[in-house]
Amino acid sequence: AGVTQSPTHLIKTRGQQVTLSCSPISGHRSVSWYQQTPGQGLQFLFEYFSETQRNKGNFPGRFSGRQFSNSRSEMNVSTLELGDSALYLCASSYASGGYTGELFFGEGSRLTVL
C-alpha cells in the first residue's frame, strides 16, 4: 500500500482548527508535509523522523505536527485563515543518513477555509 492521507477533502471556517492524518508506506520512518497552492506552489512544512521533527519550513506556529511510534503522522493547523486553503501533501521515505531515494507522496488532503 502507498501513502494514505485522510480526510481527502474538508471544509472549515475561519478560526477553526484542523487535523490531517498520514500513514506512510510500511517501513518508512520519515514523513514530510508540503502545502500546495496555486500562488505559492509546493512549500515544505516539516519533516519527522523517528517521532522527532528534524526540519521545519517557514510557516507560522499555527502549523504543527507530530509523529507516532508507528511512523504515522498528523499535522494540525489552528486558527484557520482563508489563505490556509490548499492541498496538503504527505510524503514518506525510508530516509536515513545519506538516503538518496525519492519521496513517495499521498493523494493529499484538500482543505477549504470559508
Add this chain to the structure above:
Amino acid sequence: AQSVAQPEDQVNVAEGNPLTVKCTYSVSGNPYLFWYVQYPNRGLQFLLKYITGDNLVKGSYGFEAEFNKSQTSFHLKKPSALVSDSALYFCAVRPMNTGFQKLVFGTGTRLLVSP
C-alpha cells in the same frame, strides 16, 4: 539556499513529437535532482532522479532527463509525446550529504499534448 527554476508555465506539443520540459537549479554542493508528475486532483508521482554517474537518466513512462552540471540544468525529455502525458510536472532539488528529506520544488510546468 537551494532553488529550482522552471521557466515555462506551459509547454504545448503535438502527440508523437519530442517534448522537453526545462529545469535549472541552484544548490550548494552537489545536488540530488528529481522529476515528479501530478495529474489533476492527485498527489505527486515520482518519474526519475539523478544522484550521480551517467548524466542521462531514464525513468518511468519513457521519460528521461539530462543532467548538465556546467549549465546547472536537468531538463526532462521524451522522444514521442502521448496525450496521456498531459499533466503538471515538477522539478525538485535536494543538497547531497544531508540526512534531511526536504525537497525544494520548482513552480511546475503544465504539459499539454494535443492529438
